[in-house]
Amino acid sequence: MPLEYSITYKAENTYEHWVNDAHWQFLIIPENNASQEFVGVEFTNSLNAINEYSINGYGFKTIRVHPKQRFKTISFEASFRLIKKEVNPFDFQPEVDISKSYHRIQELVFKVDYESFLKRTRFTTLPNKNESLFQFDRTKSIFENLQILNEWTFTHIYFKTDVTDVETTLDEIIAKRHGVCQDFTHLFCALARQNGIPTRYVSGYLHQGNGYFGDSQMHAWAEAFVPEIGWLGFDPTNNLLANTSHIKIAHGKDYNDCSPLKGIVYTTGKNETKHTVKVASQQQQQ
Template identity: 45%
Template sequence: MFNYTIKYTAENTYENPVFEAYWQYLVTPLTDDTQELISSEFNASASCVFEKSINGYDFETIRIRNKKAVDALNFEAVFKVIKAEVGPIEFDSSIKFEETYNALSDLSFTVDFEAYLYPTEFTQLKEEPFDLFMFEPSKNIIDNLKALNSWVHHYITFKSNETYQNTLLKDVVKNKAGDSPDFAHLFLAIARKNKLPGRFVTGYLHQGNNFFGDTQMHAWVEVYVPNSGWIGFDPSNNLFANHNHVKVAHGIDYKDCAPFKSFLFASGDKKIKHAVEVTYDQ
C-alpha cells in the first residue's frame, strides 16, 4: 500500500477588485477499488464561503464564494490517500479475439457505453484516425491499445503549457506537441474510432520518477475492454495507470474534468498559477 500526501495550490490575482465570484475546483481524489481518500483540508486567503457539491459524474467539487471584494484568492487543498498496487491486466486466453471484437458491435454494448464512444469537440480528428494509427486484427484488443499508447507517446512531444484549454486536436496533430490532455485526447480519438469506449481522466502523478506531467494535475485515459473492464493508459509516459496515478475524475474530454472554473463579476486582466506536490511512503 502507498500512503500519499497531495498538496494542490492555486494563486488567482486580478487587475481590478472582484466584487462577486464563484471559484470551482475539481481536485479531490475519489475513493474506488484501488484508492481511498482518508482526509481532505481546504484553506483560502480571502474571506470566503466553502461549499461541497457533487457534479453530474458523481465527483466532488469545491465551490468558493467571496464575501467581500478581493483582488486575489489563494487556495490550498491537502489530501491524504491510500493507494493500492494495480494488479496485472486480466485477459481470458480462452476467449477468441473475434469474440471480443464482435462484442464491440453488439447493440447493447453500444447503448451501455454510448457517452464514451463518439467524438467530441476535443477528440475530433480532421484526418481519418486510420491514416495515423491502425489496429492489427491479428492482435488482441489490449495489445493493440498498448501499441496505441506507445505510438501516441512517440508521436507527440511533451511540452508543458504548450497548448491551452481550447486547443483542438487538429492543431496538436499538426504541431506534434502538447501537454498531457492532448496525449489523452489523441488516444481517445483513435480508440473510439475503433469502437472502444474511452474516458478522459484527471488526477495526480507520483513525483520523483521523472514522469512527464508530474508538476501539475495530470491527464490519462481509461478504455473499456470486453471481459476485462476499464483499463488505464497514460500515453504521456507510455505506462499503464498504476499506483503512480491518483484519480480525481473522468468524463468524455477535458471539459468534463477541468480542475478549475471561475465565474466572475469583474473587469481587467487576471493571472492564475497552479502547483502540485505529491509525496508518499509505504
C-alpha cells in the first residue's frame, strides 16, 4: 500500500561575526520517479530572503538562497510531502543468461555509456593494495554478487558516527573499518566499479521507523546498473535493497555531486551548523 511521507528538514547556521554576503544551494528536494510521486514543498528562511528554485549541473532540483542583508544567524526550514509506492526490491526478471551480462559489461559501448559511473573519483578510488578486496564470483549472477558485496560491506565496516567526515577517503575507511552511510556507500560503489559494474552514489532520506542505521540527517545508499535489469538500489549501511523507506533526492559519482548543502559564505571567525531531518509516514487511505 502506498505511504504518504512528510519530511521536515531544518538547518541553522550561526556565525561569530557578521556575514556580509552568502550564497547557499540546497539539494534536498525528493526527485520524481517511478516509485515517488512528489506532492509539495514548502521552504522558508529566517531572513525572508528569496528562495529560488533551480537545478544543479546534473539536472536535480535545487533551492538557492542569497540574502541581501547582513546577518549572524540564519535558519532554513523545508517540508516536503510525497507519496511513495510500495517498493518490492525483487520485482524484476532475473538475469537468464549470466554470461551474457558479464559479456555485456566488457563491451566498449557499455563502458562508454556508463563511463561517468565507472570512473574513479576522489571518494571512490581504492588504494592500489586493496584493488582486489572484493572479487565477483563469476559463477553467480551480477545481482547475486552485488547482494553479497552489500552484505560484505555491511559486515566489514562498523557503523560509527563522528569518526569520519565529508573529506574522508577510502584508504582510511578500509584501514579503520568504521564510518557512516556515506563511507559504506563509497566503498560499495568503488568495489562494484572495480568489478566493472556502474554505480551511483544516492543521497536521500530514510524512514527510521524500522530501526535502521542512518542518522538523523540525510542518508546515502548506492544504485548499481545490472545489465538486462537496470539500476537497482543497495543500502550497504543496513544490508538492504532500497525499498519503500528510501526516499531518493539525487545521484552522482560520489558525495561531491550530491552534497545536500553547498554554501559560499563571506565571513571570518567560527561558525556552527545544525541539521535535523524528520521523516514521518502514514498509510495512504485508498
